[in-house]
Amino acid sequence: MPKLIGPIFQTLTLDKLPIKGALKDDQLEIIEKAGILIEDGKIFKVGNWEKLRKEFPKAEIFELTGEFVAIPGLVDCHTHGCFGGSRAKDFAMRNAGKTYLEIAEAGGGIWDTVSETRKHTIEELATITAKHANRHLSDGVTTIEVKSGYGLSVNEELKILRAIHAAKKYTSAELIPTCLAAHTKPKDFSGSNIDYLKLISEELFPILKDERLCNRIDAFVEKSAFSPEEINPYFQKAKDLGFDLTVHADQFSVGGSKVAVAFGARSADHLEASGKKEISLLAQSDCISVALPGASIGLGNGFSPARELLDQGAALAIASDWNPGSAPMGDLLTQVAVLATFEKLSTAEVFAGITFRAAAALGLSDRGKLVTGALADLILFPTSDYREILYHQGKMKPVEVWKLGSKDVLTSDQNYQKG
Numbered sequence: 369m370p371k372l373i374g375p376i377f378q379t380l381t382l383d384k385l386p387i388k389g390a391l392k393d394d395q396l397e398i399i400e401k402a403g404i405l406i407e408d409g410k411i412f413k414v415g416n417w418e419k420l421r422k423e424f425p426k427a428e429i430f431e432l433t434g435e436f437v438a439i440p441g442l443v444d445c446h447t448h449g450c451f452g453g454s455r456a457k458d459f460a461m462r463n464a465g466k467t468y469l470e471i472a473e474a475g476g477g478i479w480d481t482v483s484e485t486r487k488h489t490i491e492e493l494a495t496i497t498a499k500h501a502n503r504h505l506s507d508g509v510t511t512i513e514v515k516s517g518y519g520l521s522v523n524e525e526l527k528i529l530r531a532i533h534a535a536k537k538y539t540s541a542e543l544i545p546t547c548l549a550a551h552t553k554p555k556d557f558s559g560s561n562i563d564y565l566k567l568i569s570e571e572l573f574p575i576l577k578d579e580r581l582c583n584r585i586d587a588f589v590e591k592s593a594f595s596p597e598e599i600n601p602y603f604q605k606a607k608d609l610g611f612d613l614t615v616h617a618d619q620f621s622v623g624g625s626k627v628a629v630a631f632g633a634r635s636a637d638h639l640e641a642s643g644k645k646e647i648s649l650l651a652q653s654d655c656i657s658v659a660l661p662g663a664s665i666g667l668g669n670g671f672s673p674a675r676e677l678l679d680q681g682a683a684l685a686i687a688s689d690w691n692p693g694s695a696p697m698g699d700l701l702t703q704v705a706v707l708a709t710f711e712k713l714s715t716a717e718v719f720a721g722i723t724f725r726a727a728a729a730l731g732l733s734d735r736g737k738l739v740t741g742a743l744a745d746l747i748l749f750p751t752s753d754y755r756e757i758l759y760h761q762g763k764m765k766p767v768e769v770w771k772l773g774s775k776d777v778l779t780s781d782q783n784y785q786k787g
Contacts, residue, residue: 374403375417391716409772435752441510441745443726446687453484485518493531498538508747517548550587589624651680656729662695702762744773
């Protein structure tokens with residue numbers, strides 16, 4: 369039986385907005401006093417509430433009392449939500465002026481998280497991942513990319529990716545797994561960077577395909593991780609096997625975005641160090657540029673050049689980078705509101721960046737807009753003016769979250785229990 373939700377004071381469909389370039393708020397399609405008709409987990413029709421009620425008298429009615437704004441369910445295209453332990457000590461040391469090297473020498477950094485994550489079983493990591501996913505879901509994030517990268521061996525990376533799949537039975541959010549075995553060379557590996565990448569590509573990649581654990585390969589291209597020259601054979605192997613690619617690029621130094629474009633990666637993520645040359649290269653490509661304001665807030669660094677990327681014609685998505693080290697907040701709405709303030713982004717640009725443009729970074733074209741045939745992923749905010757959502761800088765949360773046409777109205781606390 370079809371479901372009909374409404375009346376909705378303002379429905380922002382995000383229809384007819386381009387995948388690339390700057391956007392103005394007057395480009396937003398806003399349907400007032402709308403109804404959304406759902407059938408078989410997809411949007412069947414969006415239109416006038418009263419007309420839809422008359423046209424579909426047998427639909428199951430979900431009648432709203434009060435004024436609400438509907439937008440598509442949010443898509444977070446870059447998270448590290450499967451991990452063990454905490455890096456609160458790192459955060460305190462960093463704020464006290466300690467350098468990355470000093471923190472690492474004191475037992476902190478990525479290796480601290482690797483050590484803690486390795487202690488957990490698959491089921492324990494699945495529970496942690498679902499807990500994070502359900503908090504995100506209560507904030508309106510209905511599709512969540514989740515990376516590995518805190519295992520850094522064939523067996524431990526498999527454990528994390530299997531845990532991400534196991535977490536799916538504890539959440540109605542959709543989890544998109546990504547292999548980030550090339551996060552950094554593990555301390556307990558005696559060979560070179562090239563030796564490590566060769567081991568992962570030869571032993572891990574075939575298992576990922578055989579078990580269908582993921583179809584996405586990521587790598588941290590950075591002076592402290594892997595150089596472009598080192599990562600090229602790794603990405604070529606992944607591409608030859610049919611994996612989609614994404615790159616941690618230009619976070620502290622440039623080079624990663626050039627690799628992303630050269631290999632036709634779905635996205636280049638971070639970009640805080642990108643200059644005019646890198647911005648121009650990204651803007652002329654089909655690679656999605658992904659800004660990660662959570663990392664800038666967590667590390668106290670400058671933001672990705674979001675305004676310039678858009679003005680040059682790039683496709684800009686925005687993601688949380690939720691991780692225990694540099695981006696522990698994990699609140700996408702707060703982060704995009706802050707980024708919008710500093711980079712002067714329109715509301716249309718922000719909403720596009722956390723819906724259909726973020727979906728494109730994951731290779732998904734079936735969500736991120738409230739249009740016929742799209743997945744029935746939508747969220748309702750308790751306001752009559754869509755501009756209030758970012759105005760409250762993350763404090764206004766959705767009161768209803770719909771995933772595939774089913775309503776999930778759990779609060780954040782309840783979602784933690786659910787996980």
